[in-house]
Amino acid sequence: MGSEVGFTSLGLVAWLCCLSLGPVEGGKVLVIPADGSHWLSMKILVKELNRRGHDVLVLVPENSLLIHDSASYKTETYQVSFTSGELDEMMSELKTGLFLKPPKITDLFVNVQRFVNFTSIQLKACEDLLHNQPLMRRLRGVGFDTVLTDPFVPCGSIVARVFSIPVVYFLRGLPCELDLKANQCPTPPSYVPVSYSGNTNIMTFPQRVKNVLMSVTELYTCRLLFGHYDQMVSRYLGEDITYKELLGDGAIWLLRYDFAFEWPRPLLPNMVLIGGINCAKGAPLPADLEEFVDGSGEDGFIVLTLGSMVPSMPEEKARRFFDAFRQIPQRVVWRHAGVPPEGVPTNVRLMPWIPQNDLLAHPKAKVFITHGGTHGIYEGICNAVPMLIFPLFGDQGDNVHRLVTRGVAESLGIYDVTTEKLLAALNKIIHDKSYKERIAALSQIHLDRPVPPLELAVFWTEFVMRHKGAAHLKVAAHDLNWIQYHSLDVIGIIVLTLLTVLWVTLKCCLFCVRKCYRKGTAKRKSE
Amino acid sequence: MGSEVGFTSLGLVAWLCCLSLGPVEGGKVLVIPADGSHWLSMKILVKELNRRGHDVLVLVPENSLLIHDSASYKTETYQVSFTSGELDEMMSELKTGLFLKPPKITDLFVNVQRFVNFTSIQLKACEDLLHNQPLMRRLRGVGFDTVLTDPFVPCGSIVARVFSIPVVYFLRGLPCELDLKANQCPTPPSYVPVSYSGNTNIMTFPQRVKNVLMSVTELYTCRLLFGHYDQMVSRYLGEDITYKELLGDGAIWLLRYDFAFEWPRPLLPNMVLIGGINCAKGAPLPADLEEFVDGSGEDGFIVLTLGSMVPSMPEEKARRFFDAFRQIPQRVVWRHAGVPPEGVPTNVRLMPWIPQNDLLAHPKAKVFITHGGTHGIYEGICNAVPMLIFPLFGDQGDNVHRLVTRGVAESLGIYDVTTEKLLAALNKIIHDKSYKERIAALSQIHLDRPVPPLELAVFWTEFVMRHKGAAHLKVAAHDLNWIQYHSLDVIGIIVLTLLTVLWVTLKCCLFCVRKCYRKGTAKRKSE
Structure with missing residues (x-):
């Protein structure tokens, strides 16, 4: 891995001498990656963690697109219930029509179908891993400090939950923004464009209408995309839990973007932006x-x-x-x-x-x-x-x-x-x-960022190992349901109270008025 | 200034050699501080900026509590329309009863009054500065790259707006959370406790009711506390603008807290946490x-x-x-x-x-x-x-x-x-x-943070100078009013459309039913 390029100096040398906390030496990291191009970015962090003396173990399905053995980290290959031929077939299906078909209104469904196809085989590998009892027992015995995983596949989250160790996520973002939803990050649709809406952060009224409608639709898309994840998670953990809920365990979210690329939006303290982590210093060409x-x-x-x-x-x-x-x-x-x-x-x-x-x-x-x-x-x-x-x-x-x-x-x-x-x-x-x-x-x-993204990713992975998580960075919204989060129950009770007070006051006034009126009438009659 | 202590090493030395962007050399920083204890924290950054070769000028009111000349930065003293006796009197008024009176239900008003008293004299100094035409002309001529200010007083924001230069805020937080409101930072009252509510981030239902009620009350408190700021800002800028709107100009918000102290909450990309900036390495005692x-x-x-x-x-x-x-x-x-x-x-x-x-x-x-x-x-x-x-x-x-x-x-x-x-x-x-x-x-x-807070504060102040602001970190919410921000107009139009469609459908159905019924009746009659 070439050294990082271009990131601004902070002149940190001066205080390097007086540090009380050094980086964790020899932490144990279990890496459960997602196959495909995602791995190419994640591999950079994995190699760097290994280079810094951590005990890094990458779980590799025996048939895989891009995850292979390497001299830069340890691997453990596990058997899967599909052949490399089936994997190739899935990939060629994925590419079918890419070069020929124009995008249509049904693109959303095509994309959903592609995602489900692409992830199905990874879920299969995931199930194979989870049901590989001897391997799971061996892994549990190692006493890993953290699981580093791409939440594109649910294995890492499940293993972390089962082993009771903190989990670090490494991703660009999940479809239908499941990552943001799971981490409880506020995403106001008035200025945060929904994926595929074609909107930017500055929207006209019709664009805002589209954005709100699409953000509502996303809830449904999420179910389409991650329904089979939910089933698998519930089945394996033996409790009624959705993948979104499980994802909420994430100690740190290493996100491969920054605001040179994304539109500015709210963040949570446990979201760490590492866009450009793959940007190494240019080496000489052959x-x-x-x-x-x-x-x-x-x-x-x-x-x-x-x-x-x-x-x-x-x-x-x-x-x-x-x-x-x-x-x-x-x-x-x-x-x-x-x-x-x-x-x-x-x-x-x-x-x-x-x-x-x-x-x-x-x-x-x-x-x-x-x-x-x-x-x-x-x-x-x-x-x-x-x-x-x-x-x-x-x-x-x-x-x-x-x-x-x-x-x-x-x-x-x-x-x-x-x-x-x-x-x-x-x-x-x-x-x-x-x-x-x-x-x-x-x-x-x-x-021009204070810390190069690779350093930042290493720092927070090591932080999770040093402190057994990052609980102080996690918002308390995870304990609230949708109604509570939006204070709808509170607003309801306040409105109800106000209406009751208003009604009682009105009734009292009417009663008094009537009383006075009757008295007046009676007086006039008696007169 | 002692060097920072304790912050974890990132091993950044390796890449210090291959940086394309160095820190700004000789940037021009205009510092407009708030008087009192706030200055003690801000001074640390000011001294460090000066030490790193920036041309730092601190504006000092001739009668001041804690802002004085120093060998560590340049100062420009300006005349004020109050005597040091009046300043002392204000301070002793502020302290009246501190040691004697128990807190009461009316504490809120006492606090409001204290704030208004304390800031009134600072606003006076601010007015004196703004109306000091020769000084203002001279300052404008310097061509400052940025204004570094404590938004506890509005001078810095006004000067930055008038000079058309970016402004960096340095603060712990403003009363009634005006800083968060001005920067459009989401603050869900369901898990972010309102100041003085006595709540934490985990609340029972009654606590959430209190929190929501207090967050609504804050809107009123803001008016009480900052009403005289609004007047001054509008008067000086000659346009109908509130202090909150003016504060929205902030390029970077340097906030003196972190999540070892605060409860975790949403942040915006231009909020930089520098809690503990004053924590220098312990020097030997006399x-x-x-x-x-x-x-x-x-x-x-x-x-x-x-x-x-x-x-x-x-x-x-x-x-x-x-x-x-x-x-x-x-x-x-x-x-x-x-x-x-x-x-x-x-x-x-x-x-x-x-x-x-x-x-x-x-x-x-x-x-x-x-x-x-x-x-x-x-x-x-x-x-x-x-x-x-x-x-x-x-x-x-x-x-x-x-x-x-x-x-x-x-x-x-x-x-x-x-x-x-x-x-x-x-x-x-x-x-x-x-x-x-x-x-x-x-x-x-x-x-255990990736960058010591003082380094971070210097970095972002220099960033603002290098890039003439930090526009890419500013959310687009500033262009939206309250209704638009919460998508209430969009929800309104969607509900209206749905109701109209429902109504038309219902009417059509009724019409058809009636038509069929009439036909049936007519047929029966004719038979």
Whole structure:
């Protein structure tokens, strides 16, 4: 892991000598990751914890997309009830139609279905782990200080609850904002845009109506998305508990964003922003690659990748890209695994793997063509490279929206991209200097934080180990139900009391008036 | 300024070499402080900014309680329309009855009156500054990068607005939580206790009712307390604006608390917690004082001070303290200015000024008898010394509540303290080990933060100078009115639409039913 780049110095050297509390030495960390691209970010923290002398154990399903053995941490592989073929099939299903179908009104359901498919196999692995009694017994015996997990899968939370040890979450955010809901973080829909609403933090009245309606709909989406999590959690823990409730156990939430990227919103004390944790200092490129990109001269070069989950592009689609690249003076480094498409232009180099961050850190990098995953986006922000984004799935559409609104990126649909559209977008980003200026400003704000995100993530993981949790940072809202949280019962009783007082007063007045009136009448009669 | 003590190392040295953004060199900071004890905390940051090469100018009213010239920063003294005699008179009025009167139901009004009296003279100084045209012209010409101010007085906000420069606030919190309201920070009354409610973060139903009622009352209290601020602000800025609205300009809020002391609550991204900023590393004591406290042997010693604003104690009251101190083996270091009361016991040393933090940092310090100002409280927490607190005014009663609830302090009323009560409380704190254990745990949590509070305060002040504010951390709620913020207009329109749809549907159904019924009747008739 390269050292962090760019974060502002605090001149902390002066007080390093007089510390009474040092970092935990040799803490025991059980890591239960989610498979897929999520792991790539989490791995950075895992390696760093290991490097700092902690005893880190990563649980690896025997068939996995990206979680593998490593010299940088210990692993324990467990058997799963699906084959690698089934895993590949799930992945190819996930990608079906990505390059062809335009987004429709039913996209929400497509996304829900994709999420359920993608997580189902991970839940299967999770069940396999939890029911592996010998392994679970062995793990319990180790006496871990904390569980570090991605709450995209529920295993980590369950194990932490069963072992009675504090849990640290590492994530970008969960669909339908389950993470915020579970942690009881206030999210006023009047200025915090709901995911996929297309809103920003400043909304017109119709946008606010849409935002409120979508935030209500989210409650339903949550049930669709996490219904099978709820069942599994209840089944395993043997109590009637939802996944949201279980997530509430989280001691610290390490969140992979910051406000150079997200719109400002309320936070809770146990939410730690570590956006850009993957942003390492650019290392020198391999000699041949350096020669290639450096040969681009004044025009510079473009980096193209669609993320770890989509390593290649259909030939017909790739041809449109080739046709566009032939018409520009920039060179292109394209991450493309598998059989390379035919007719690769001379200014394009296809590579099965690219040192993405090092390329983006190169001074001649002009544009980053990406799918809009936060890992890549933060490398773009960190290295101040404007982006052309083809959002594919998950949170990517929403991520793109943030960057396009900030004027540091352009977005195109991969399903209907044409050579002309591509050319127009690239020329705009390269020749309109405002993209570069704005991303440079955004990059400066992003980098200018008191503590580099990786240090912060390590600090809070170690804090949880030192203090067996972080109870003093947890709001008391977890003990309240929805009605209590919003003080509806209190408002109810106050209104009722006021109405009663008003009614009694009114009755008394009427009674007095009547009494007086009767007396008056009786007096007049007797007179 | 001693270097910070105890904060955990992050091992940041490794990346100090590869930073692209250094701290601002020679930024220009205009400091507009509030007089009184508040200044003692703020001065620490001011000195540090000056030490780091910033051009710091402190505006000093010619008659002031605690703001004076210093070698550690530049000052500019301005004329005020009150004499030092009037200032002293105000102070003695403030203290009237402090030692004698028990708290009553009307305390709220007493406190309001005290606040209005205390701030009136500061507002006068503020007006004098703002109407000092030559000075204001000169200041504007300097081209300051930021205004650092305590929003307890409105001068800083007004000057920042008039000069169009970003403002950094430095405070413990404003009465009626005006700071949180102005910064649009969500404060759910279901788990965030209102000041002076006597509630904690975990409340029973009646406590929640009280909390909601008090949070509504706060709106009225705010008007009582800050009505004269509103007038002044509107008058000077020549527009219809409240102080709360003006406060919304704040780029960064440096808040002198943390969650070792406060109950966990939502925060906004521009709120920076710097509780314990005054907690310097304990320096060696003067030889005679060291000899006195060290001579206390195993029994240790007690530190007694009622804060910078209350330097002495009436003789009759002091006698009760003396009587108690005669009966304990501990020695006592008592900060007492003015004429010393008669009959000082041999184990008590009265001193017009004491090195409070250095005394508390001494391993033989057993109890800290204090008035409960946050400055002292944080020195108590930081040095892990349990406290006996005599709250006098302002936020002190509320501060005490936090510590007593945490089991690290006892509280007594100064107006009805007796030798017996004092003895009982002291013996309890000294001999019941749980006080020391709990404050040691609290101290550890307090000290275990990624960045020492002084560093953090410097960082964010410099950040504001580097980026001309911190717009990316400001929530968009400032542009919304109360109805919009709570989405009441949106809810209204949704409910109205639903009712209309329901009504139309009902009408249609009724119409159809009637039509069918009539047809049926007509048919039957014709048959």
